[in-house]
Amino acid sequence: MRERRRVAIGAGGAVVMLAALDAYVVTTILVPVVKDIGVPINRLERVTPVLTGFLLGYVAAMPLLGQLSDRFGRRPLLQACLVFFAVGSVVTALAGDVPLLTAGRVVQGVAGGALLPVTMALAGDLWDERQRPVVLGAVGAAQELGSVLGPLYGAGIAAVMDWRAIFWINLPLVLLAMVGVQYAVPGGRGEGPRPGVDVAGGLLLALGLGLLVAGVYNPEPQESALPSWGPPVLAAGAAVLVVFVLWEIKARTRLLDLSGVRRGPLLATLGVSLLSGAALMVTLVDVVLVAQTVLGKDATEGALLLTRFLVALPVAAVAGGMIARRFGERWPMAAGMAVSAIGYLLIAAWPADLASASYGPLPRMDTDLVITGLGLGLVIAPVSSAVLGFVPAARHGVASAAVVVARMMGMLLGISALSAWGFYRFHELTADLKPPLPFLMSEDEFARQMKVYNAAVQDALRTEYQEIFWITAGMCVLGALLALAAGGRDRNRDPEPDGGPGGEPDPGRIRPAFRHTGRDSGNDSATGHVPISGRGNILGEDG
Template sequence: MNAAEEKQKRLKYRPFILASVMLAMFVGAIEATIVSTAMPAIAADLGGFQLYSWVFASYLLMSTVTVLIYGRLSDLFGRRPVMTFGMLLFLGGSILCGFAPNMEWLIAFRFIQGLGAGAVLPIATTIVGDIYSKEERAKIQGYLSSVWGISAVIGPVIGGLLVVTAGWQYVFWVNIPLGLLSLIGLWVFLKENVEKKKHHIDYKGTILLTAGLSILLYILVEGGGAVSWTSWIIFALLAGAAFFLTWFIHHELHTEDPMMSFSIWKNRSILIANIVSLATGVLLIGISSYLPAFVTGVMEQSARVAGFTLTAMSIGWPISAIIAGKMLIRIGYYRTSLIGGLFLVLGTISFVLMEPVHGPLWAAMSSFFVGVGMGFTSTSFIVSIQSAVAWNQRGAATAANIFMRNLGSTVGVALLGGILNNQLRSSFEESSIDEVQSFDVDSVNELLTAEGRNNLAPDVLDSLQQAMISGLNDVYSVVLAVAVLSLALILFLPRKDNEEL
């Protein structure tokens, strides 16, 4: 087969490859939507609200750490085999999550699920970068983002039905056939020509990064609660985290085939895009993790309504991503990203001003604005990064950007979870009601079901809800500060697409 025929064949199969990639992304997207929506029901069944944030943090930790090495492995061995390994691990973890007998086991199984999830999004995005040109990529990113909108509409509906009928366990099992179908499509239609040579895999870097982030995560979640901020344990852990992360950076700068190539960060567009992605990761997890608990526990709405408020975010994301794909070609990365930053600030201001009497429509509107901001910024960043590097760096470059956003979410869920838990404890201690003074964080479980709320005395219910409002107001204030920081950083992007530093 000559070069022209081979190229024609690749073009012929591109729609099927794109469909397989979108299906793989849908598996990850719908998992996030359903789990966030179902978490109040899961926490009410398994108990352990104090561990609520760890269900997200464990998943995010492993997917954050592995996203870099998966991206690098895909550059070395090809996208298809690495995606297959990650997807199968993700699906295996999903099966185990459904059998979790308590919150501790669920957290452990989420570690396994996250270990595989690190491959899905970055490699799927990289495959699109491989088979489409820069101009085509801008439009295709809109299609990829639409996956999040579709999953957002379907996810809460399916999740709500499964929770009230079959049980929350099925929110982890529903995507298994879809994941397998996406792998079949990739193996049938995606053909790769990978150079056969001996490669060095950066296992040491992976271990160092995992150790550093794990310690940091524990500090952020448990600091001020299980461990006092002023104790020697905190200072020892901080020293340990700094040691491992510093060693990781030093190792990456001097090793052969690093899993994070810092050389590409010399490009100013990549540097700013990655730093902003870190900030928006904090913002994104702050909204998606705790909004269902607010809508369910404070506004006293159903899980289905809580899911609707998150759906609005995921609808705004793909709509703006499709628009951004067209605007990138006309007005460039800088202005498109700036528009996204402004919407992020607008959405987070709305969350800070949100009161229970505003109802779920206010929450949905705020989510929508945040989703619009994420659509503009994430599309701009991915297209600009993939256009700035060669094929053999594209997987690592894409993974680095997604790593930074995941890292932000990992640190964010731990930090914001610690802020919420500490504020809840403080509110309970300051309460004038003796019963409330004896409460711990897990007492919030009673707010997450109608039956639990009905069993509480009116004054106790009001105290619990006020504590939740106070804690989440602190969370949303931090999220607003992060959105303002993101907007400020975007101002440092090059004004012209071909401008580098």
């Protein structure tokens, strides 16, 4: 029945939005958080782990959790991750210092690491390849709706209650989500051999990423772009990732099995996901900082400014799915990254008097943010659809995880590296600035010199942000080129007969194959999956 699978994907979309709310909520509550836990407002770099901790947990756990969902089923993984998400929320709400706050965010991130890819894999289970982009666009829209509401949600609650209430509220929300998942999401695991789980590969990937993030975290950016331990830790992280790649080549059970898959297009598509994630996180953090440091807005006003960008994301995510369904994945991916590059160049060129700048009747600030959001939103569904089309249905869970891992790796490494660069550049640009001392001069002279000092600080901030947005525009141009190389199936042509090198058939490309729940018969004994053509689905019903 169509209605039941819609309820299932709706429940999955709800848990995706819950995780997205908490992923982005801290971008607008940093000021009350740092005041509460005793971090000086001029040393915001000390709370960078609070931002990166969630992303690191999210990225590090996701491939392994995606693989576990392929083995044990979607519903058990969603339920287990919701429980741990609640545990992480409690730890975060009780935190009184940066290490405990970071620990809570890491637990939340690890738990949230399954919610989006498992829901994406559920879409792959329930819908055939032609219909899938639209459904994935809706899931992506739920994720981006969370990103829209997250900053506003955080700012709104922090305005009337203690910021810790944000994380206590998660407990009843998690309970409601668990009820919805239990009712709607199919619980079958499939018959026949179940895929293995590459625990060693998952741990190597997590360790390598953790070392890279630790290597770029710099609590003293006024001294250098990287901390003293940065180069050796970065080298160690790179070495561990090399070991991870070698392990994946030789291991019998792999985190992402690429046998029978066109690797070049797949890796290019994952590259698009990585670069779009980096651009997204730069925008989420730096636009709010521009609002608060350059425009003099408070946290709520900064969140409201960001909504111009965030509202455009889910709208474009749905549109990108529809375009991919009609024309294939390549063109909306390439166009989205190109439009984003234009948007970031426009943002980088924001004038000093930004509040009054406009394009005729259109406010410049709003227009540039909407353009950028529309560009990044177009990419979301085509990237997911292309990757799911490259791999057999038995690997939808881990393939979906790979898409989100790439995106979140971009967010994690992008914000870590660019924040380190930005803090360093700001300290470099202001190294020779000395604030005037009021007791050494008259009141009028002090006011005049203070005005000059503040103007110089503002110029330094604008230069820092301009350079960051220039770099982001360059990443988007690279993403557009990768999208053209990635391809994806042209919906106006017949399906390709081959899915992998040497002409080996790829069942995930030739026909949709969905996870068997035990209610159907005639499954492929080798895979435990049922081919569906036109009618019937995982629920064993028409639709």
